[in-house]
Amino acid sequence: xxxxxxxxxxxxxxxxxxxxxxxxxxxxxxxxxxxxxxxxxxxxxxxxxxxxxxxxxxxxxxxxxxxxxxxxxxxxxxxxxxxxxxxxxxxxxxxxxxxxxxxxxxxxxxx
Amino acid sequence: xxxxxxxxxxxxxxxxxxxxxxxxxxxxxxxxxxxxxxxxxxxxxxxxxxxxxxxxxxxxxxxxxxxxxxxxxxxxxxxxxxxxxxxxxxxxxxxxxxxxxxxxxxxxxxxxxxxx
Numbered sequence: 441x442x443x444x445x446x447x448x449x450x451x452x453x454x455x456x457x458x459x460x461x462x463x464x465x466x467x468x469x470x471x472x473x474x475x476x477x478x479x480x481x482x483x484x485x486x487x488x489x490x491x492x493x494x495x496x497x498x499x500x501x502x503x504x505x506x507x508x509x510x511x512x513x514x515x516x517x518x519x520x521x522x523x524x525x526x527x528x529x530x531x532x533x534x535x536x537x538x539x540x541x542x543x544x545x546x547x548x549x550x551x
Numbered sequence: 552x553x554x555x556x557x558x559x560x561x562x563x564x565x566x567x568x569x570x571x572x573x574x575x576x577x578x579x580x581x582x583x584x585x586x587x588x589x590x591x592x593x594x595x596x597x598x599x600x601x602x603x604x605x606x607x608x609x610x611x612x613x614x615x616x617x618x619x620x621x622x623x624x625x626x627x628x629x630x631x632x633x634x635x636x637x638x639x640x641x642x643x644x645x646x647x648x649x650x651x652x653x654x655x656x657x658x659x660x661x662x663x664x665x666x667x
Contacts, residue, residue, distance in 0.1 A: 444593075482555070482639065482657035483594075498654070530593050539584070540641075540655060542593030 443467065444543035446531050451548045453518065453525055461516045461546045463531035470535060472514035476500060477528040477545075486529075489514055518548060526550050554578075557640050557658030564630055565666050572638060572661045573624040580642035583616050583623040584655065588637045597638075598625070630665050637662050 444465045453459045465472065471490050475483040485498030489508040503522025508514055514533075518525045526549050532540040557574045564570060574583070582601055586594035598609050600616035600623060607614055613626045623642075627634055641655040 446593075480560075480659065482557075482659045483641075483655075484657075485654060488654065532593075539596060539599055541596065542586075544593050545591065547591070 444531060444533055444541060446529075446543035446546050449544070449546060451546055452551050453548060454551050456520045458517055458519050459525075459548065461518070461529055461531075461548070463514045463516065463543060464512055465514075465531075465533045465543075466512060467533055467535070467541065468511070469533035469541075470511070471533060472508065473532040473534075473540065474498075474504070474506065474514070474516045475530040475532065477530060483530060486516065555640060555642060555656050555658040557661055559661060560659065561662040561664070563664045563666065566630060566632060568630050570627040570630055570634070570663060571624060572640075573622060574640035574642070574658045575622045576642055576656075577621075578644065579620040580644045580656075581620065582643040582645075583614070584641040584643070585612075585614050585623070585625045586639045586641065588639065588660075590636070594639055627663075630663075632665050632667055635663055635665050 447462045473488040474486040477483050484500050486504050487506040489495035492511050495506050495508050505517045529546045531543040534540045554577045555574050584599050585597045587597050588594040598607050598614040603620050604618050605616040611628045637660045639660050640658040643655050
C-alpha cells in the first residue's frame with residue numbers, strides 16, 4: 441500500500457538532546473513537508489522540500505533542521521535550541537502544489 | 552501573513568443532526584481544502600475546491616468555495632458517531648513565481664462531538 445510512514449509514534453527528549461523524527465513516503469511525491477500541531481491550534485509549517493537536495497524554511501523553522509537526500513525520505517531533527525518542543529509533528533507529501541497527504545504523526549514530549 | 556478564522560471552535564450535537572462549519576480569510580485563496588483528523592492521527596483530506604462558487608459533495612459531506620474567494624463552508628448531513636474528530640479548513644494561494652508550493656494556511660480546527 442502506498443502511503444507516508446512516520447516513526448516513532450511517541451518520542452521523548454531529554455534536556456539538551458537532539459532527536460530525529462523519521463518520515464518516509466512511497467507515493468513518488470516530489471514535495472514533502474513538516475508541520476507542528478499544538479492543542480487548539482492549526483498546523484504550522486516548519487520546513488518543506490520541493491525536490492531532492494533542496495528545502496526551505498517554513499513559518500517556525502527556528503530550532504529545527506531537515507535534510508532531503510532521497511526523494512522518499514525527509515527526516516526532521518529537533519535540536520536543543522528548540523525550547524518548547526512538546527507537540528504533535530506531522531509529515532506530509534504532495535505531487536502537486538495543492539493537495540497534501542499526511543502521515544499518522546509523532547508525539548514528542550520532554551522528559 | 553494570511554489568517555484563517557474557523558468557526559465554531561467546537562460543536563456538541565446529537566446523532567442524526569446536520570452540522571455546518573466555516574472558514575473566513577483576510578486574503579483570497581484559489582484553493583480550499585477540508586480535512587478531518589482523528590485523535591492521534593494525521594489529517595485526512597475530505598474535499599478539495601478549486602474554483603470560486605464551486606459546490607462539491609463527498610457522501611454526506613458538502614463544501615463550497617465562496618464567491619469572494621475569502622471563505623468556505625463544510626456541511627455534514629445526518630451525523631453519525633464516527634464523524635467525531637477535528638475538522639480543519641486550509642487555503643492555498645499560488646503566486647506568480649510558484650514559490651508558495653504546497654504552503655497551506657490552516658484554520659484552528661472545529662472539534663466535533665456526536666452523542667448517540
